[in-house]
Amino acid sequence: MSAPDATTDIAKPRPWARRLTLIGFGLFVLGFIGTIELTASITEITRDLPPVPDPATLSVSAEVTDRDGLLLRPFTTADGRWRLPISSDEVDPRFIDMLIAYEDRSFASHDGIVWSSMLRAAGQFIAAGGHVVSGGSTLTMQVARLIEGEPTRNVWDKLRQMVHAGQLETALDKPDILNLYLTLAPYGGNIEGIRAASLAYFGKEPNRLTTAQAALLVALPQSPEARRPDRHPAAARAGRDKVLDRLVAIGALAAEDASAAKHEPVPTARRDFPMLAAHLAGQAVRAQPDARTISLTIDKRLQDALERLAAARARLIDPNVSVAILAADIDSGEIRASVGSAGLFDTQSDGYVDMTTAIRSPGSTLKPLIYGLAFELGLAHPQSLIEDRPTAFGGYIPVNFDGFNRGTVTIHDALTQSLNVPAVVVLDAVGPARLVSRLRRAHADPRLPTDTAPSLAVGLGGVGITLHDLVSVYAAIAHGGQPVTLHDGTTPPPPAAITAPVLDPVSAWYVADILADVPPPLNGSPGRIAYKTGTSYGYRDAWAIGFDGKTVIGVWAGRPDGVPVPGLSGITGAAPILFEAFDRLGKRRAPLPGAPQGALLASTTELPAPLRRFRHPDTDMVARDAAPEIAFPGDGVAVELGRGDGTLAPLMVKVRNGVPPFTFLANGAPFGRPNFARQDSWTPDGPGYVTLSVVDAEGRGDSVSVFLN
Template sequence: MSDAAAGPREWVPSPWIRRLTLAGFSLFVLLAAGSVQLSSMVGEAAGSLPPTPDVATLPVSAAVTDRNGQLLRAFTTRDGRWRLPVDRETVDPRYLDMLIAYEDRGFAGHHGIAWSSMARAAGQFVGAGGRVVSGGSTLTMQVARLVEGQPTRNLWGKLRQMVHADRLEQDLTKDEIIDLYLTLAPFGGNIEGVRAASLAYFGKEPGRLTTAEAALLVALPQSPEARRPDRDPEAARRSRDMVLDRLVAMGALPAEEALAAKDDPVPLVRREFPMFAPHLAEQAVKAQPEKREVALTIDRRLQEALERLAAGRARIVDPKVSIAIVAADIGTGDILASVGSAGLFATQSAGYVDMTTAIRSPGSTLKPLIYGLAFELGLAHPESLIEDRPTAFGAYVPVNFDGFSRGTVTIHDALTESLNIPAVVVLDAVGPARLVSRLRRAHADPRLPVNTAPSLAVGLGGVGITLRDLVATYAAIGNGGEPVTLHDGIVPAPEAGLAAPVLDPVAAWYVADILADVPPPLNGSPGRIAYKTGTSYGYRDAWAIGFDGKTVVGVWVGRPDGEPVPGLSGIVGAAPILFEAFDRLGDRRAPLPRAPSGAIIASNSELPTPLRRFRHPDEDMVARDAAPEIAYPGDGVDVDLGLATGFASPLMVKVRNGVPPFTYFANGAPIGRPDFARQNLWDPDGPGYVTLSVVDAAGRGDTVTVFLN
């Protein structure tokens, strides 16, 4: 681009005089050059101009921003250019002042053409024997060239540019012309517009620029390829300093400020554009392809922190392991962070897969809702006693994660220790269909096998669910039982209305109060948050979901392809990440809510008699005086203990029902009588058939015959 006119405000001719002068001036220049042609007529130039662009509909890169307007991710235009939406209100006024002072001091007063500059350019053209020395281009003329995308280093191009500038001044305001320049100006490579240039070269939005940065952005469009700082930093520095010197000479910049700016280094590399919440951003653009800018509910600061956390933790665990994190505001449902994977380009862990919406087994994470339903139905209190002992429900025989039973425990302890058997007993009482229904009230979408009804297996992970679903469920618990509609800004948030509660306020508080007592991982402190972990069958999914008084966070760890990860568990793999995520919330932390009216805070002995012990509505199924049964091994099975190898394992005999203590027998000989345990280890002498028997304290017994090898 050429140098601009300088000097005081000049006389502006009326429109009809301006057109006559333009035609006459053009004819004069052409005659002086000895090359008059019909094609140079002003009428022909005006008749072939493109439509005046509307900056509001100009094709630009789709931009996805966070709740504060900060850029999360941008996408190139269809022709592969970075041209981000921008206007003068979002650009540093220092840059705008320097741009106008350097390029076109008379911009505010002229109507597209600086006549004194054009006269000077014409004289130079004639004096140089028909060679263009300087173009005298105004900012409006430069916009005309950018709109057409045609070169102007020839007479016809310059004439056309002048005619086009006159048209732009008629059709647009000065502010609209500036906005077009800010959007279309070239800055090297596929970078167009000052916003894209500021992000590419300085790594920041153009709202606040240093003097040196502003000067470089003024200089680059004049020769964008030759002055690219990532290609020729010395040329970029010289052009920047030239702008600074000229501004000083014009009195538009203090000399000392320019001198200090010259000491600033020029950028040496072109930076990557931001790519935060990449999965969500892509969904946003696909959902609203017509929008130039989509604002999400994401908090970029938190999103960036949690993405770094996920990537760092995944590197420690296994390169094939991915991590997903969702954080949401309990009060509004705004999703504040959505980390879909440990890295979009992490090929070994399929980073392109958004695991926040992947359907997985939830493990034990639904237990809090199970107990919440029992509290709501008046079947139990956190201090109610319940039996943790092997219990069969037809062919379904749940066992605890560690294989051991604790006997009589409180429901508080059953939940904090995540015992499986009490949870299934309670689920059988409240009904798995009711559990699934309450999940749906929480705006979750549990997936059951086709054409099957909810079963007791749902309570221990026998259902498909997403991380977002679990976060919504726990948000409801943290919200006093009221459902929370999670939303991210891709579609408008639904209007608030009457909705069925997930739990009543007292039941929700009981659950939250118990979860606040769950022992934290090694990097956590007790009582900070209410949380629960879960591990799906086969060590395929590790979960940790928790909340405080303001925010709910969910973490998933595993392999996207569903393969097992030996040793992976919620408390080891996901809980530490959950606590670190809460550490990154900053001022969003809030204490857990206080007990609502109606909550009973009492020890077991102080409870009303019906609440002192959990009683299943069908006591015959789980009656404490039912005869004992050998739960393992089953009658007639073969048990491989490795007896033929010389490195045999002991046989574990497990009992359900009955009254402890139990006496265990092998082929009629006693092999153990633990006080209250419902299992006993025995080392057999060798392979072969063996008859195992057990007798409880009431003298009732059971017998099975198995083959050991």
């Protein structure tokens, strides 16, 4: 293009040029406003001129950006305008060249006024009988008018703009004046400045524009309301094409480029401004109301992907359900994505509520920390045996989610199957107060009922906690037991200091290794992540929190108003979202770390004797272990085993209570001694009475007599 580059070769007019300007100004006054009394003073003309603005402190929309400076969410100014900060080096040079070539070709050299243009405009004004034919305004004069905020109604207004333009040229550099125009130029409605216009009409930043887009953005400020594309697309097209034709005529644009640009459609509607990380961005702006730009640790690409995921999954679950997702870097604690709801403006699911900070019941999600404490205290190993049988703790009788008990299981299986009874038995041993204390070490803030001490109910969700806090707890487990401070970049993380660990490294790895074996949902593959699900009482909250080698992600699903959602659970509602969230990490995916020094990799039988079975440190608790009882068949009953061919089918003998391994006997002859099972089968020789017996590992036994036929 032949137009000069506004960002280069911009110099202050020399003293002789300023003197000529003043002479020209006097001549203009005499010729253009001859009816005005010459006694009018410049002081009177310039009365109440606004001060020269500082582009660096100009009132603009607050903007929240991601870690790379990409726009997440802008906010309107106090008077409701979209006026985003911008500078010429952030705008496509194509637009800058077209703007200057069309509006003010001598912008780089004039002193605010081009007298030849003003005299031409004055002559046209007189010849037309007092009607404006062409304005003759420079970009500087247009900036003066935009600052004053008033249209040019008469000669006096034009004269004020000329004087004001002179003040701007004296106080500011050319790039500053150009930046003021790029920020203040009107584009229809409450849109001001090229950046807001480019986002509103094209859905993109103005750093890369097509020829047609640049021409439209040059044309709109001349008649911002009459040419609004969303209301008057034909007028917008005509204005754009006029700019293209003018640029061709003055040699600033090739004819073939203009012809191609004219075939590009103009936008016919305004686009929504970016609204990513809406809750977190709003919180940041409220905390820093005077900031122009606030940078967060958010990754815009990941944030956008997880917001779409949350919205899509919430619709599949229930229209009243919301979904929250929080992702953070394990090492730094930087929050990479924060999805507060399934949609900020979704009224049906109360989208305005930020569910990453809402206090809810965590369900079973605290069980990993419970077992981690048992490992740390030397009470258990992942392969230690523990009983899953009905157990009462005073008036508190926990039951498993499905209502069934599994008998003797390993700690590993108790956690992967999320059994409630073993978890409460272990919590009774390590102490609820210790659990709450470790939660606080992880920078969580568990909420207990007023004036109450932690109870065993805490282990199964009887405490209030936020998604943010749960992610912090799991980040600590993933970080080798060391606490991780989650932060979003609005305030610097606290300085590194020696703090009490949440778990020791070996115990933290034991927990992570077990969680890597939790069966995945239908859309997941085993071993990809270490994760745990949870479902609060009454199906009010569904949770899934997991981590790989770099990232920890937490998911919550439910109704913000706390109304139950029948059938909603962690494994069916939240876990599929968690696995899809990890799929969207891209290059951030990393494998889980290997075992640390000191980890004991052994089967149950290979463990030291004290670790083979979980023993409650309270001897009274151990004494409550009941003697074995044959649960089936019952004493004195007749059992039908006949097959119709004269033979009998095998008889299954089941035992409850007692300590495995069990020895099963028929008429005094042993027929089975499984390692941990609480049942075994025996094939009788024929019909008749038989005495069945069982003896546990401590020598206690039980017998029943049955009739087989």
